[in-house]
Amino acid sequence: MSATARGPRAAAPGAPLRGALATGARLGLARRLVIGLPYFWLLLFFLVPFLIVLKISLSTTALRLPPYEPLVTWAADGVMQVKLHWSNFGFVLGDELYRTALLNSIEIAGVSTLICLLIGYPMAYGIARAPSAWRNVLFLLVALPFFTSFLLRVYAWIGLLGRNGPVNDLLLALGLVDQPLQLLQTDFAVYVGMVYSYLPFMVLPLYAAIEKLDLTLLEAAADLGARPVKTFFTVTLPLTKEGIFAGCLLVFIPAVGEFVIPALLGGPDTLMIGRVVWDEFFSNRDWPIASAIAILMLVLLLGFVVLLQRLQSREGRA
Amino acid sequence: MRKLSPLVLAMLVLGFAFLYLPILAMIVYSFNASRLVTVWDAANSPTLKWYGELFANDQILEAARLSFEIAALTATGAVVLGTLAAFALVRYGAFGGRALFTGLTTAPMVLPEVITGLSLLLLFVALESMIGWPAGRGQLTTTIAHVTFTAAYVVVVVQSRLATMDRSLEEAAMDLGARPWKVFFVVTLPIIAPAIASGWLLAFILSWDDVVIASFVSGPGSTTLPMLIFSKVRLGVSPDINALATILVLIVSTVVVGLGLLLYRRERQRQREVRAAVAADSR
Structure with a gap:
């Protein structure tokens, strides 16, 4: 960091004039613009929207536009009334459907993350x-799906898993089944779609971690008589833990809130929380409930991130 | 280099087969004459008939045009915003509210799209009822939403380039009396240009692909291409979508691989020149 970066402006953002005079008026203006413009944009289009979601989650539906009751009302004598409806959260948590959707999302995302790890680790290795x-070519081949449409890659599986699709053809040809299986619109299809879509997110951080691995350590373990399997579990795996954490985070978080995959590949009973938010919003037009579910999902994901970071820092100290 | 064990090799082959066979199958089926897509009509295939239908479908062409416009605008906006933010993070050290700023620049990447879309729509509705802007929802609101979530990716890409670049060139320009703006445009910008180009491409593709956020924030008159595809494939496979997918996948792969090669070559060239310069210097 350069010395000018710690000018008086940094210490006293409330005194722009003094700071500007100290570091040169032109630079002060530039600095203010460079920080201010993206800051303003992100506050307005990222932070404020959250506060609105939070606000609406504490409201109730109404037959008006926008379809929710205002939180703050003014009584005739100028007294401000604030009505907070915490009941939305109680309703969501108490209701069988939402609870199932939440637990289902965690389960599907968790199992998908695990499968991605099991397939992704040997690939990255x-x-x-x-x-x-070969390495650069293979790396590009893993990264390429990042750029090709997520939607179209999920769509590809609709054809593959269909009644007269190639997967069923193969099963029939091998004599494993007598008649085509119902693969589409099942949880199985959702798992396939999840693992397929999120595998690159797992492989890339794992690759970065394994590539950094000091090979002499593995040789040392081998020289000391450790068998490959033992070396893997006592040396390789612990040293690439960071990549494992990063990969799991990158897969699990978007997978919990996933909408497109359960909507295209799942059946009507594949309840996932992202889909429930969508339906509450678009079909039931219940904005407060949709907002409450979104807030709960966010709290859950934040909790997961914090938990993983704790785990990681504890590992780091050990 | 150690030889790969057969087990690892097998996983590698299977893994890549898993990643690429579905796309390959989709491409092959786009030349199938049968409307049933996955039932190969050997008598009339391969055929280009679905490609012909695609280019006669005004709805798809219109949606593609709209998506292209939104994606190009988004990428440009995201590059400006993301580069500014990256600059603030790398160069300005501790400024008031830095922690919040850092959080705001990374959060959009990990947030489920459903939440981003919902929250932005609620903002647009609230803004409209308060100040009458933005009037209705459509191309403008979709672009704003896309800039917001793609700028985060630009920040990551540009930030890492800014953090690793050699600052002595800037200092030299400054010593020779160049003003800060001139230093930025003549020295800094060309150095970080590859990162900005990658950021632009990444933002473009993220916007071009997005279906969830767009579904929340766009209006009835402005259906983007992914929204159109989504509503079509919800009802099952459709042959013209296979043709469309083939075109899109091929274009994107060509551009990404081409740009990757270009950047790789440029970087190697630059390194060679640096080495040559250093060698000449020491002589």
Whole structure:
């Protein structure tokens, strides 16, 4: 960090004039713009929207536009009345449907994350240990799906898993089944879609962690007589923990709130929380309940991130 | 280099097959004459008939045009906003509210799209009822929403380039009397240009692909291409979507691979030049 970065302006944001005079008026204006413009944008279009969601989650539906009651009303004598309806949260938590959706989302996202890890780790390991000429090509091949449409990649599975799709054809040809299986609109299809879509998110951080691994440590373990399996579990795995944490975070969080995959591949009984928010909002037009579910989902995800960070820092100290 | 164990090699092959076979199948089926998509009509296939239908479908073309416009505007806006934010984070050290600012620039990446979409729509509705802007929802609101969530990715890309760049060039320009603005445009910008280009592309593609956020914040008259695709494929496979998917996947892959190669070459060239300059210097 340069010395000018810690000018008086940084210490006293409330005294722009003095600061500007100290570091040169032109630079002061530039600095204010550079920080101020994105700050203002993110406050207005990211933070304020959250506060509105929070506000609406404490309101009740109404037959008006926008379809919720205002929190603050003014009585005739100029007295401000604030009505907070905490009941939305109680309703969501108490209701069987929402609870199932929440638990289902956690389960589907959790199992998908685990499967991604089990498939992704050997892949990342293979890429990191491949001959260097191959490594860049393989890396690009993992990164490419990031750029190709998520929606279209999920769509590809509708054809593959259909009644007369190639997966069923294969099962029939192998004689494993007598008649086509109902694969689409099942939880199985949702798992396939999840693992397929989020696998690159798991492989890339794992690859970064495994690539950094000091090979001499593995050789040392081998020289000391450790078998490959033992070396893997006592040296490789602990040293790449950071990549595992990052990968799990990158898969689990978006997977919990996923909407497109359960909507396209899941059945009517595949309840996931992202889909419930969508339906409450678009079909039932119940904005307060949709907002309350969104807030609960956010709290859950924040809790997960904090938990993972705690776990990681504890590992780091040990 | 150690040889890969057969087990790892097998996982690698299976993993990549899993990643690429579905896309490959989608491409193959786009040339299938049968309306049933996955039932191969050997007598009449391969055919380009679905591609022909695609280019005769005004609804799809109109949606593609709208999505392209939104994505181009979004990418440009996100690059401006994201570069400013990255600059603030890398160069301005501790400023008031830095912690919140850092949080605001990273949060949009990890937030479920459903929440981003819902919260932005509620903001637009509230703003409209308070100050009458934005009047209704459509292209403008979708672009604003996309800029907000894609700028975060630009920040990450540009930030890492800014943090690792050699500042002595800037200092030299400054010593020679260049004003800060000139230093930025003549020295800094060309150095971080590859990162800005990658950020632009990333923002463009994220916007071009988004279906969830757009569904929340766009209006009845402005259906983007992903929204149109989503509403069509909800009812099952459709052959013209396979054709469309093939075109999109091929374009995106070509651009990404091409740009990746270009940036890689440029970087290598630059490193060679630096090495040559250093060698010449020491002689």
